Structure formats: structure tokens, C-alpha cells
Amino acid sequence: MDELDYGPVFVFQGRHKGRVLYYDDDETPKTAICYVGHPLDFVGAFDIPIRFLREPTVDELLKRREELGRELTEYAINKEWDVSPSEIYELWAEKSLVSDTLYERRMFGEFGKLEIESEVFLCHSSADKGRVRMVHDDLKNLGLSCWLDENKIKVGDSIVSKINEGLGASKIMIAFLSKQAVESMWAKKEWQSFLSRKLSGSELRILPALLEDCDVPAILADLKYADFREGYHDGFKDIYKSLKEA
Numbered sequence: 001m002d003e004l005d006y007g008p009v010f011v012f013q014g015r016h017k018g019r020v021l022y023y024d025d026d027e028t029p030k031t032a033i034c035y036v037g038h039p040l041d042f043v044g045a046f047d048i049p050i051r052f053l054r055e056p057t058v059d060e061l062l063k064r065r066e067e068l069g070r071e072l073t074e075y076a077i078n079k080e081w082d083v084s085p086s087e088i089y090e091l092w093a094e095k096s097l098v099s100d101t102l103y104e105r106r107m108f109g110e111f112g113k114l115e116i117e118s119e120v121f122l123c124h125s126s127a128d129k130g131r132v133r134m135v136h137d138d139l140k141n142l143g144l145s146c147w148l149d150e151n152k153i154k155v156g157d158s159i160v161s162k163i164n165e166g167l168g169a170s171k172i173m174i175a176f177l178s179k180q181a182v183e184s185m186w187a188k189k190e191w192q193s194f195l196s197r198k199l200s201g202s203e204l205r206i207l208p209a210l211l212e213d214c215d216v217p218a219i220l221a222d223l224k225y226a227d228f229r230e231g232y233h234d235g236f237k238d239i240y241k242s243l244k245e246a
Contacts, residue, residue, distance in 0.1 A: 008101040009034065010056035010064075016046060020056055020064050020098050037093030038100075044090060061102050068095040104141065111240050113143045120243070121147045121170035123190040127180035128211055131228065135174070135209075138236060144243070167193055171204050172246060174239065175220065178211040188217070195219060207242050209235060 009023040011034075021034035027047045034053070035042035056064075072091055075083055120139065124132045129150075136146045147166040153159055163186075167173075173194045181187045191206065198204040208216070208225035216225075226242070228235030 004032075004050060004053055004055070008056060008097060009053040010060050011048060011052055012054060013052040014048065016048060017052075018064065018067075020061065020094060020101070021046070021048070022097060023053060026050075036090050037097050041093070043086070043093045056101070058102070058105055061098050061105070065095060065098045065102065068098065107138060107141065110237075111142055112244075114139070114240070114243055116144055116172065116243065116246055118171040119145045119147045119166065119169055121166055121173040121190070121194070122176070123173050123181075123187055123194070124176040125178060125181035125184045125187055128176050128178050131211060131232065132176055134232065135176075135236060135239065139239075139243075142240075163190065164193075167197075170194075171202075172243070173204070173206045174209050174226075175206055176209045176211055177214055177216055177220070177225070179214045181211075182214050182217060191217075191220065205242075205246060207239060209239060211235075 004023060006023055008020055011017055011019045011021060021036060022039055022042070023032050023034050024039045025033045027033050030050055031047050032050045032053060034046050034048050036044045068091055072095070075088065122132055122136060132148070136148050139146050147170055149163070152166060153162045167190065173191065175191045194204060194206055198206065206223065208220050208223050209228060210225045211228050213229065226235045226238030
């Protein structure tokens with residue numbers, strides 16, 4: 001049998017047959033520790049023989065998501081209140097893992113790996129941190145290294161020095177634009193510094209990413225932007241196309 005990677009696995013035999021769990025570690029050379037849900041937010045764990053596990057196919061993931069949705073819906077419609085809260089939580093945790101795994105499969109199926117040597121600087125307002133983290137994680141899964149302040153600036157570090165270091169090491173900036181971002185002093189300084197280097201002759205690229213309707217700064221207004229207003233996937237696809245050409 002080929003070595004199994006840590007991550008989502010399909011149980012094709014044994015007591016937990018048909019389930020999608022998260023293989024995180026080995027209990028013994030022949031037994032895997034499998035979590036119900038994500039390893040950082042799991043509900044329970046089982047010790048399962050490694051020979052009962054394999055990477056799930058898309059069809060298996062879709063089938064399991066349908067089964068879990070049907071089971072949860074039946075509980076709600078029939079008001080089976082005798083079911084323990086932990087059992088419901090376990091089903092939701094597994095469904096969340098299945099949905100996230102399907103999303104990642106879609107990402108890798110639609111978007112190939114990216115190969116860019118320098119880091120991509122993510123310029124944003126802290127108010128938009130949630131969506132910026134999503135872009136960071138998805139680009140990381142596609143092979144890119146991104147400069148995100150919360151990952152680079154540690155307690156005791158000079159914020160200005162670290163930001164300048166990140167800007168100097170990056171040849172591409174994604175400038176996330178929102179009402180908060182265009183009013184942010186830090187964001188303004190970051191994209192102005194980057195554009196100043198570009199105008200001085202450096203081979204740099206700035207990719208505006210419009211998160212919501214806002215007054216786009218004049219200095220960025222003539223650049224085509226990635227549009228996240230109608231949905232995350234459309235915006236990310238725009239970013240990917242630009243990075244693919246870099």
C-alpha cells in the first residue's frame with residue numbers, strides 16, 4: 001500500500017466504514033489516530049487500522065456530504081430530541097470537514113500550482129482580515145509565500161521595520177480595497193511606498209482587489225482590479241490569473 005498522507009481520509013472498511021475523518025498521526029505503525037472534524041476543532045478521535053484508510057474520491061465526498069445533510073435534516077424535521085447534542089455536533093464537524101475538502105479539491109482542480117520566487121505582500125485593513133486570511137491560505141495551498149502582518153510581526157518587533165522589510169522583499173502586492181482600507185493610514189503608506197518603488201524603475205506589480213464599493217484612490221484607479229464584490233471565488237480567480245502571468 002502507498003504511504004498515506006495526513007489529512008482527510010475515507011474509511012472503506014471496519015466499524016466506521018463510509019465516514020470521512022482526518023488522519024493526523026500514528027498510534028502504532030499499523031494504527032492511525034483519526035479525528036472527527038478538523039484537528040484544531042475536533043469532536044472526538046478514533047484509532048483505525050491504516051489498511052482501512054485511503055484518500056477519498058470526489059464522488060465519495062459528495063455522497064458522504066449528502067448522507068450527512070440528509071441525516072441532520074431528518075433529525076430537525078422529526079424533532080428527535082432524544083439524540084445527544086454531542087452526536088449532532090459530531091455530524092456537523094464531519095460535514096464541515098467534507099465541505100472544506102471538496103472546496104480544496106475544486107481549487108486544485110481549477111487552479112494549478114503557482115511558481116513565484118518572491119513573497120506576495122498582502123496590503124489590507126485589519127477590518128478585512130477574514131477575507132485576506134482566506135486569500136493567504138488559498139495562495140499558500142497553491143505554492144505561494146505571502147507576507148501577512150500577523151504571521152510576520154512578533155511581540156517586540158518594530159512594526160515599521162518589519163513592514164518595510166516585507167515591502168522590500170516583495171515584487172508583487174495585492175492591495176485589498178474597502179471603505180476601511182482606503183481610510184487606513186497604514187494601508188495608504190504601504191501601497192504608496194510600493195508604487196513609489198515601481199515608478200522609480202523597479203519591476204513591481206500591484207494588484208488591486210476590490211472587496212466592496214468604495215472610493216478607489218486615484219493613484220490606483222487606472223489599474224484593473226480583482227472583483228470580490230459578487231463572491232469570493234470570482235475575485236480569487238481574477239487574482240490567480242494575474243499571478244499566473246507574473
